[in-house]
Amino acid sequence: MDFKKIIALLVFFFAVTASKAQYQFSGYVDAESAKGAVYLSVVDDYRKISGVFPEQILNKTYPDSTGYFSFSGDNLPAENKIYRIHVDMCNENDQNTAHFTGQCPNSKEVNFIANNNDTLTLPFSFDNEMFCLVISKNEKANAFLKIDSLKHDMRFAFGTYRSEANRKINSKKWFSILQQYGEQLHEPLAELYSYSFFSDRAQPLHAYYLEDLKTNSYYDNLLNRLKEKYPNSNYTEQYREELASDKYLIATIKPDGLSWWVYGLGAIAALSIFGNFFFYGKLRKMKSFFPPNKESLSNQEKKVLELILENKSNKEIASDMFVSLSTVKTHINNLYKKLNVSSREDVKNLYSS
Template sequence: MNAYRTVILLFCLLISPLVHAQYEFSGYVDGSMIDGEVYLSLVEDYRKISGVYNEQIIAKIKPDSTGFFSFTGNNLPEENRMYRIHVDTCPDGEYNLSHVSGHCANSKEVVFVANNSLTLSLPVTFENEMFCKIVSEDERSNAFLKIDSLKNDMRFAFSTYRSEANRKINTRKWFSILQQYGEQLNEPLAELYIYSFLSDRGSDLHTYYLEDLKNNSYYSGLLTRLKTSYPQTSYTQQYEAELKADQFLVQTASEAKLPWWVYLASGIALISVLGNFYFFGKWKKTKNAIPDAGKVLSNQEQKVLELILADKTNKEIASEMFVSVSTVKTHINNLYKKLKVSSRDEVKTLYAS
């Protein structure tokens, strides 16, 4: 009888992780977001990694009086997927315009890798920054934040001196840095996050991406890693389709020895075929809007803006505000996103006019 009970106990212990597996994603928002709503989304289209889209939303809650929120359950895929937690204070009347397009002025989001059994938390940092740190037993959950930090360094390198020579040197350098770093993370979804940034058809980097695609085996290697880790998923299928389309475009242009302007026209035609009218329309709608810094930016971000307009360096800004250079870079990144610019020169041009 004792042996029988022992067998039953061991069986229960073995199946208990399967029965009770559940996720918990919790954290805090700062005082400016307590009256907002927090969204948990499953991101299966890596081209829609920023913003809030109705088809991606899994859950929506309001933080409590301390700013705390928590999403729990056992309904997520067992394999890793991309997830996004987004908080904003957009009025309900602006839902279709602001939430779905991801351009609500007062918003903050974080993207991470997780699964149905992962517990992670998003604490407010010592410097009172939200969504800048992920605490998790799986280090891969932090991959996107680390990549964002590298992207900030890349943008800073591009903005130090705006010349064609500097752009070419930095483009080659940072493509290599980001690709090598992504591969070292041992998480193909993190590499997709990098790929979506480098291959963005609305970015100045897209032309170099097509050149890089001609001779760099990295892209076929990423496809192999995706098929190994995430076979039959939308991520792999979407990447494979995009890669084949771009490789065909590059090969056709190379064989025909087309001039650059024909190459550009082909790229534009491909954009229309792939259905990116949405992104183009969103850009046209927002490119002429000059945000009101007092309404859009936090107090810290407004201070950083004033110091940028005063031609202060990151180090000088950090010294004047009594914060680290890393925190200054975070403020600048948030400021760029809210003002819809990508460099100091654009900030100065925006407010000079």
């Protein structure tokens, strides 16, 4: 065969091969991890961004004697998505249970952002640690490692002084740091990585997140950035639904103390009591200004009343009316009851005008 034809065939072969294997993710695992399988997973649910989930796994391979492994193909989406490579040291007897719960204590992982055109390598770090470096032409690839570094610094800051005052100060500080750093990366998927951390209900920051959500426009702005860059993505829809749910949650949270309607009823009751006392006092004044009608009195009681108003004594009244002293006392007692008084002075005051 002509040498030029061989060269042409080789060029064609490599071109076809390259077109079918547009992505390549490779790296090294340490000697202990080299005994297990290495998995490539796609993370469509950012709440499952860390862990072992069989439904996410795309491919599986085994490292060679040097710990080197590689994944390649042409079956990934053209847009950026979240991927994970993990090495699984769970034995076969434990895998079903451990993978079902998403946890495997002998698993090591690294998350990154990539697409179907990316070449990505995971070399050992300067201290020979695996999965601590991500090298890629995709500048967004190592965003998660950068955020993990910030989260490490945050945990250290929270652990320095274990007090409520320290927690509040650091909560506000690290919320701002994580949010601003995510925006600076210009990659909404990286922001979702931070969001999934501090909005997690199992995290101590969740209460502060709900409080921050009431006034901070960051969350609505993040939704807009997701809609603009990933309009048809599962990530965007998931975030939109979660944000709406959390906003509904904070809108229905009752403030500490009694409900507003309890205070309202209390105010109405207080006004009612005050009004009763007010009108009762007014009534008393009216009664004192307008003496009771004498028509309720008998003829004898009216005669006794007139003599009392003339300052006559009981004996004088008995003499004037030609009755006994005991009869006068009986008339006076009946008079007091009908006029709602208890003494001669009360009677005189009642009719003094």
